Amino acid sequence: MIEFDNVSKTYQNKWPALVNVSFKVEKGEFVFITGPTGAGKTTILKLIYAEELPTTGKVIVNNKNISLIKKKELPFYRRNIGIIFQDFKLLYDRTVYENLEFVLKAIDIKGDEIREKIIRTLTRLGLAHKKDCYPYQLSGGEQQKVAIARALVKDPEIILADEPTGNIDEEASKEIINIFKEINLMGTTVIMATHHSELPQLLKKRRLHIISGRIAYD
Numbered sequence: 001m002i003e004f005d006n007v008s009k010t011y012q013n014k015w016p017a018l019v020n021v022s023f024k025v026e027k028g029e030f031v032f033i034t035g036p037t038g039a040g041k042t043t044i045l046k047l048i049y050a051e052e053l054p055t056t057g058k059v060i061v062n063n064k065n066i067s068l069i070k071k072k073e074l075p076f077y078r079r080n081i082g083i084i085f086q087d088f089k090l091l092y093d094r095t096v097y098e099n100l101e102f103v104l105k106a107i108d109i110k111g112d113e114i115r116e117k118i119i120r121t122l123t124r125l126g127l128a129h130k131k132d133c134y135p136y137q138l139s140g141g142e143q144q145k146v147a148i149a150r151a152l153v154k155d156p157e158i159i160l161a162d163e164p165t166g167n168i169d170e171e172a173s174k175e176i177i178n179i180f181k182e183i184n185l186m187g188t189t190v191i192m193a194t195h196h197s198e199l200p201q202l203l204k205k206r207r208l209h210i211i212s213g214r215i216a217y218d
């Protein structure tokens, strides 16, 4: 369902962030992307989300070459992808509830279903009591959970999680990892970039290890 075919990515024609990267991820897989800072983990996720395009090579998602997606088709393409950005990218002038509502309205979900989906997702993450708070009224870990809730609320086929446990304590991390495990068991493909190199082994999951933009092992 996701295929990188000899992908290289060079930002602003300078330093190559990815070099000849090829791999495939099947529907329903749970894959960790590990590697040191600057290795290219976030770049891989941005390519899948079509936020960046490869400099050479092909990124194919659900049989679509992302380089051929027209700008106006991007929202439709992204409907099925939930992404948790490393820096959250929450809407800071909207409440937690409104941040999630924004996502659902953008994909034409209406009325009671909006409320039901939001409350269900916030409850699952233990955030229901914060629904009327603005992001700046939340701790870093709570903001991270909002970012996760926002990715999950639309029940996507693919979840891209960039360091989703970067700002939370060990207990909360376990809780978050368990939620991703559950979602994966329901059939969602999960791709998670992390510095926590022990996680793949702990969860007995596939690991793509990236060093300086190349796959060191798969």
Ligand SMILES: Nc1ncnc2c1ncn2[C@@H]1O[C@H](COP(=O)(O)OP(=O)(O)OP(=O)(O)O)[C@@H](O)[C@H]1O
Residues within 6 Å of the ligand: 011, 012, 015, 016, 017, 035, 036, 037, 038, 039, 040, 041, 042, 043, 044, 086
């Ligand atoms: N928008 C950008 N413009 C220019 N260079 C960039 C950009 N984004 C990333 N890079 C460069 O590409 C390389 C890979 O970055 P990337 O963010 O993918 O690494 P990462 O593995 O996610 O790192 P980290 O663990 O710190 O999050 C780095 O050298 C980085 O400086």
Ligand SMILES: [Mg+2]
Residues within 6 Å of the ligand: 041, 042, 043, 086, 162, 193
């Ligand atoms: Mg990163």
